[in-house]
Amino acid sequence: MAISLNKEKLRTQECEKLQEVSGTNVYSCYQCGNCTAGCPCVDAMDIPPHEVIRLAQFGQIEKILDSNTMWICASCVTCSVRCPRSVDISGVMEALRQIALQNGNEDVTKLGELSSEELEELPQIAVISNFRKLTS
Amino acid sequence: MGKPKVAFYWNASCGGCEEAVVDLAEKILDVVAAVDIIFWPVAMDFKKEDVEAMEDGSIAVCFMNGAVRTDEQVEMSELLRKKSQLVVAFGSCAHMGGIPGLANLSTREEIMHLVYHNSPGLVNPDEVEPQLVSKVPEGELTLPHFHESVKALDQVIDVDYYLPGCAPTPDMIMGAVTAILEGKLPPKGEVLAPNKTVCESCKRSETKPEKIKIKAIKRPALNELPEDKCLLAEGFICMGPATRDGCGARCMDVNMPCRGCFGPPKGVEDQGAKFLSALCSIVDSEDPKEIEELMETVIDPAGLFYMFSLPTSMRNKFYDKIER
Amino acid sequence: MFEPKIIAFYCKWCTSAGADLAGTSRLQYAPNIVGIRVMCSSRVDPEHILNAFKEGADGVLIGGCHPGDCHYKSGNYVTLRRITLLKTMMEDLGISADRLRLDWISAAEGKRFAEVVTEFTEQIREKGPLKKESLKEEAV
C-alpha cells in the first residue's frame, strides 16, 4: 500500500523521539546503503537497515516497529563506523528497541525456552547482554 | 596697569614641580621682575582668604601642579579657576594624574585598609581610621573627604594649557611664561611642548638597527644597561617612542629608559595602550606558546605603561562613566 | 534579559568573508555584535579596544585569518602578540580579559563565525554589563 506523505506525517513526534533517544540525525542519511551492505545479520531482517533510516525520514516509525530488524541487530556497530554521514544506525536500533519496549512489546528473547543445561553452557556475558539489549 | 598677577598652587604632588620653578635659578629674577606672584603656598605666606578676597579673573595665570583626590584640592582648584584668566596644568600629575594616579589601580577601601590596618611597621591597636569630623577637647577637627579615585586637573576644572613633565624642565617653564607674557599662545587646550617624540632628541636613536626586533624583555634592575645603544632595541622597555618630546631625553642621558612622563604625543589618547601595541610589534616571535611566555616577562604592564597617565587613560574614563 | 553590546573588528580577507559566508548560508546568530571591517586584524590597535570599552562595549571580538594564512603574511601574529599582552594588562586594569576574544576564522568558516559570535555573546551575557571588575580580589 502506498505511504501517503504530508507534512504532518513526515515529521512525527515518534521520529523526533527516535532521534533524541539515539542522539543521531536521520536526515543526514543519503541512502548509500553501506550499512546494509556490511550488516552481518541483514539476511534475517524484515527491513534492511538503510530502509529503516529511509522510513524514519518519512516518519514511518510504526512500520519499522512492526519489523524484526532491531531485534536481529547484534549491536556490532559496523554500520555506524562505516556510515559516511555519521548516522549512528546502531544507535537508532537501540532507540527502536527502547521505544518498542516502552510501548510494551512482548518478550522476544527465548530465554524461557532454553533448557537449564543450555543456559548453563552459555557464557554469562551472552545471557546478560542478550537480556539487557532485548528486554530493558 | 600693574604687573600681571601669577599664582602657583599644588594639589596631590611630591613638590618636585615647585622645585622645578626654583630650578629656574637666576632666571626666576626675570620672572619676578615681570610678574607679581600673589599666591604660592610652598614659598610664601598667603592664605585661602586672600585668594577669596580677590576679584574673579584678577589672576592672569595660575600654575597648578599635582593630581586631585580630596575635597580640599577640588575646592582650591575651583577657587583658583574662578579667580584666574588662564589655568596651566603644571607637571605630569596635573596633566594626566601622574604617579599618584597609579593609586587608581586600587580601590579607596583597599588603600585605606593597607595604610591603616595592614602596613608593615604599623601600630594601630585601636584600628583607628581618619574621620571627616572628630571631636577633641579643643573642639572639632575636620579632614577633607578622600575621593574614590585620583583625577587629573582637567577632570575637575577647565584647563587652558598643559606643561607636561615630571617635572617640567626650566626651559619649558621659561618658554611658557614668556609666551604668556608676550601673548603668543597657541589655541586653548594645547600642550606646551613639541609634537614629536622623545626619540627626536635622544642621542641613542642613531644606533638603532634597521629593524628593531627583540627576543627578550630586560629589566633595568636586573641587567646592565648599555651606555650608548637604543635601549628599546636592546630589550629594555623604553617609552620614548610613545612619549612627547620636550625633556631633551634627559633620562637616557643618565642611562635610564624613558618612563613616559611627558604623556602621549598629539593624536594619541591612551599612552599605555599605544605603547603596548608598539612593544608587541617589535617582539620577534610567531609561536603562540613562545609569545605567551615572552609576554609574561613584561612585569606589571599596567603600572609600567600608565606610570604617569592612568587617570586620563581610556580605562579610567570608562570607570568614571560607570561611577556617574 | 541583559543584551550585551559587542564590537567586533575583523579583517576583510578572512573573518569578514567568513561572516559573509555565514550570511549566504543563512546561519542565524546572536545580533548583539556589530562589526567594523578593517583590512587586517593587525590594524586593530589596543587603543581601539580600550576605547570600545570606554564607549560602553561589554565585549570585544577580534577576528583574523588562521596563523600562517594571513593575507599580509604575518599580520595575525602581530595581533596575537598585542592581544596576549593586552589581556594581561586588562586584568590589571580591572577589565576581565574574558571580555576580549581573539579568534581565527577563515573565509570558509561561516559556520564557525556564527558559532563563535553566539558563544561569545552568551559568555558576555553571563558576565553581565561591563563594570568595575576588581580582579585582584578575585585572585585573592
Add this chain to the structure above:
Amino acid sequence: MKKIGVFLCHCGINISATVDIEKAMEALKDYPGVAHIEDYKYMCSDPGQQLIKKKIKDLGLDGVVVCACSPTLHENTFRLTVKAAGMNEYKMEMANIREQCSWVHKDKTVATEKAIKIIKSVIEKARLDEALDPIEVDITRKAMVIGAGVAGIQTALNIANSGYEVILVEREPSIGGKMAQLSETFPTLDCSQCILTPKMVEVSNHPKIKLMTYSEVVDVSGFVGNFKVKVKRKATGLDWDVCNGCGLCTEKCPKKLPSEFDQGLGERKAIYRPFPQAVPNRVVIDFENCTYMQSGKCGICQKVCPVKAIDFDKEDKFVEEEVGAIICATGFETYSVKDIPEFGGGKLPDVVDGLTFERILSASGPTGGEVRRPSDGKVPKDIVFLECVCSRDPEHYLPYCSKVCCMYTVKHAMLYKHRVHDGQPYVFYMDMRTGGKGYEEFYQRAAEEDKVVFIRGKVSKLYQDDDKIVVCGVDTLSNETIEIRADMVVLATAIVPSKGIRELTKLLKIQIDQHGFLSEAHPKLRPVESLTAGVYLAGCAQSPRDIPDTVSQASGAASMVCTLFANEKLKHEPIIVGVNEDICSGCGICTVVCPYDARKTNLEKKLVEVNEVLCEGCGACAAACPSGAAQQNNYTDNQINAMIKAILGKGG
C-alpha cells in the same frame, strides 16, 4: 559639514524582509551629516545607480553610503557609480546590512536596530573619508604559469598567442600533467594523447613561451604587475642544451624502477624520460636511485651518450624572473588507495585506482591497451567499478563530490567492454551525476548498448578470496545485498589538490579552502581570480573538474591576464599608510611589522619613509605607531573611534 547621501537597498526582499527600511530611514534621516536618504528595490541595478548619480549631481553630495550587500560584492560597482557622477570614488562606503544583518537574523526589530547601528558607523567613516587618487604603477607584460597540465598549457598558449611572453613552470620533467596519462576521454572517446600532444608541441615551439620543466617556484615577492619570482631549476644530471633526447642512455641504464607515469605498473630506468612523447624530449637522472650517484660505480649512461651531455655533478640552479601576472594551475592527485584500509589498503594488487586503470586502458600503457590485471596478467571477466571512494564521505574522508568520477567510471566500464567483449562490468554508484554536454547520453549508452550493470549503493567491504576479489555491496533500489566475485576492482578515488600546494599558496599569498583547493575571489562572479591581485587560477587546483571545464577556465584565466596587460598603467589602491612628518620621530617601530618592506627609517632625518607602491594597506604599522604619525588613508584612528562610538549609540 560633509553632505552625505544614504542609499538603502531592499535587495528585492533579501534585506527588506528582515530590516524595516522605513523605520531605518526615519532613524537616520536626521543623523549628523546626512543630507539625503533614499531607498530603492535594487540599488545595484542600472536605475538604482542612476538614482545615486542624479542625487550626487543635484544635491552636490560629497559622500555616499550605500546600505546593501557585502562590499566584497559591490564596492567596485558603486565606486564606479559615484565616480561617473564626478565624486571621488573613495568617498563611497558600503554598509553591509545583508550578509551581516538581514540574512543572519529573523527578528525584524532586532535586525532593524542592528542595521541602523551598522549604517551609522559607516556614515561616521564616510564623514571623515578623504578623496584619494589611485597610485599608478608600471606593468611587466609577461606572465608566469605554474603547472603545465592541460590547464597550464591552455593558459600559456592563449596568453602567448595574444602576443605576451609566458614562462611555463612545471615540477615534472615533462609537461602534459595528468591528461597525458589518460587513455580516451569522455564523452567522445577521442584519445587523450592525440588531442594533447599537439598542444604540448605547440608550447615547446612557441617563440613567446619559455618552458621551465623540472622546476619549482621557491620565492615570490612584489605585487600585481611587478612580481619577482625565484625558480629552482632542479638538477637533471645532464646538460639539456647538449642532450638531444636520443634516449640511448635510458636503453643502456641497468637500474630498473617502477614508472610513475604508468602508476607503478610499467618500468623506467634510473635515467629516464617520463614517457615517449615527453616535452621537452629530454631525460633526467633520478639521483636517489642512480647507482653512480649512490655508489660512484656504473656511469654507463655517460659512456654511451653520443653528445656527452651527462654531468653528474650538476647542482640545482636558481633563476629570478620578473612577471606581471601569475597563473596557478597546479592540478590534482587522487586519494591514495594505500590510505583506504577497508578496500585493501593497497595490498590487494587487483584493486587499483582510476588513474592506474587509465594506464591499463591506454594504447601506450604497460599492457599496450589490453585490459590485464596487475597480479597475474589475466584478462578480468568480471570487473567492478566503485564510485564515490573517499568522496562524499565527511565522516572518514572528504565531504565534497569529486565531480569527474561518475563520467570516467562510465567511460572505464564502456572502454573495458569494448576491449573485453565477453566481460561484464559492474558499477556501484550513489548518484549518477552526468551534467554536461552529451554526458547523460553517454551514460545511457553504457547501460543500453554495453550492458554495464549499474548498482545503486555503496560497497561496504571487499576482500581477496582465492584469485577473486569479493565485493560486498547493496542495491538500494531492490533492497538486496549484492556479492560479486570479481577479477578486478577499480576505485574512483577522490580528487585532492596536489602536494606542495600549501607552500606555494603561502608564497603567492593566496588562500586555500579547508580541503586545500585554491580559493577564488568570488565563487560565481570571479571564479578565475584569487583574492590577491595579479594571481589567477586554472584547473583542478581550484576544485575537481573535467577537461572541458578546465580548458574553459584556463582560457578565462588567460583572458583575465590579457585584460590586465592591456592596461597602460596599473592602479594601486590608495588605502595606504603614510607618515605625518610633523609627528614622526623615526622610532622605526612601524618598519618592523611591515610585511612588504614598504617603510624604511631614515636615521639622518629621523623620519620613516614610505614606498607607496609597495604598501598593500594592511594597517599593521598604523596600529604599531606609538606616536600616531602613521595613519591609514580612510581608516584613520579618528574614523575607527568614531565608528565605535556610533555603534555603541553615542555617535553624531
Add this chain to the structure above:
Amino acid sequence: MEISYYPGCTLKTKAINFETSALALLEKLDVKAIELKDWNCCGVMFSQSQDNLMKQLAPIRTLIRAKESGRDRLLTLCSMCYNTLKRSALFIQENEDKRDKINDFMDLEETEYFGNEIEVVNILTLLDEIDKDKLKASIVKDAKDLKVATYYGCLLTRPKEVAIDNVEDPQIMENLLEAAGCKPVYFPFKTECCASFQVVSRKDIARERTRKIVDSARKNGAEMILLACPLCEYNLDKLQKELHEEDSTFETLPVLYVTQLLAILAGVDPEINDYSKHYIDPRPVLERKGLL
C-alpha cells in the same frame, strides 16, 4: 609495572583459560595485574540510548572502584568489559549534565567519577606497549611459523572512539604474533561480527557467521584462530563443533585466546590451560608444532 585489573564475570568461569594464561604471560613480562577489590558486573553491553542512564551505573561504579585503587589504568581482558567501560566513561565525559545526574544518583559513593580519570586498557593494547625486543626475548619456544588467523570481532575495534587500532585493518595481534614467531595469514573477516549475544535467541544467525568466518580463515591457510573475546570464543568454538556434528565435511579450526598461545611460547606450562573448556581441542595442532 603495576596495573589495576578488572576480570568481569565470564573470566572466572567459561573464560578461565583467558585469565590464567594472560596473568601468567604478564608475569613473564614483569607486569603486575592487581585485581580490583569489590568489583561488580560491567553492565554488559554499553547502552547506546541517550536517556537510559540506569544502564551506565554498573560501569561507572566499576570505574569508581578503579579510581579508589589509586592506579590510573585499568586492565580488562574481556573485550565486552573493555568496550562497555570505555564507552561509559566517554559518555559521561562528553555529557556533563548526564554525568551530574549519574553522580547525583550515586551519592552514596564516596568518590565521584568524571570520565577521564581512569584509562581503560585492553590486554592487547597493554601487550602492544611492551617493547617488541623484550617480547621477543621472552619467547622461548619456536612457533615454527604457525599460521594463525587473528580475529578481533566488534568490540575491540568499534566504534572508532574506543577502537584499540585501525577500525578496518587492525594490526596489533599480527604484530604481537609475528614478534612471537607466528605467521598471521590474510584474514579479511577479522573484524566481522560473530553475531554476539544473538547466539542466545537466534543461534541460526550465529552459526552462519561462524561458518563464514572459519571458512575464510581456513581458506587463507590458518591453522588456528586467535582472539581476545570470551563471547567470540564461545560462538566460534561451540558453533563449529555443532556445524561439524551436523555436517562432517565442515572442517574445524581450534580457537584460542591470543594469550594462551603467547603464554605457551613464553614458556608458561601448557598444562595451566583447562583443555576441557575447549569444544575443538587445540592440542593436536599445538602438539604438531611441538608446543606441548
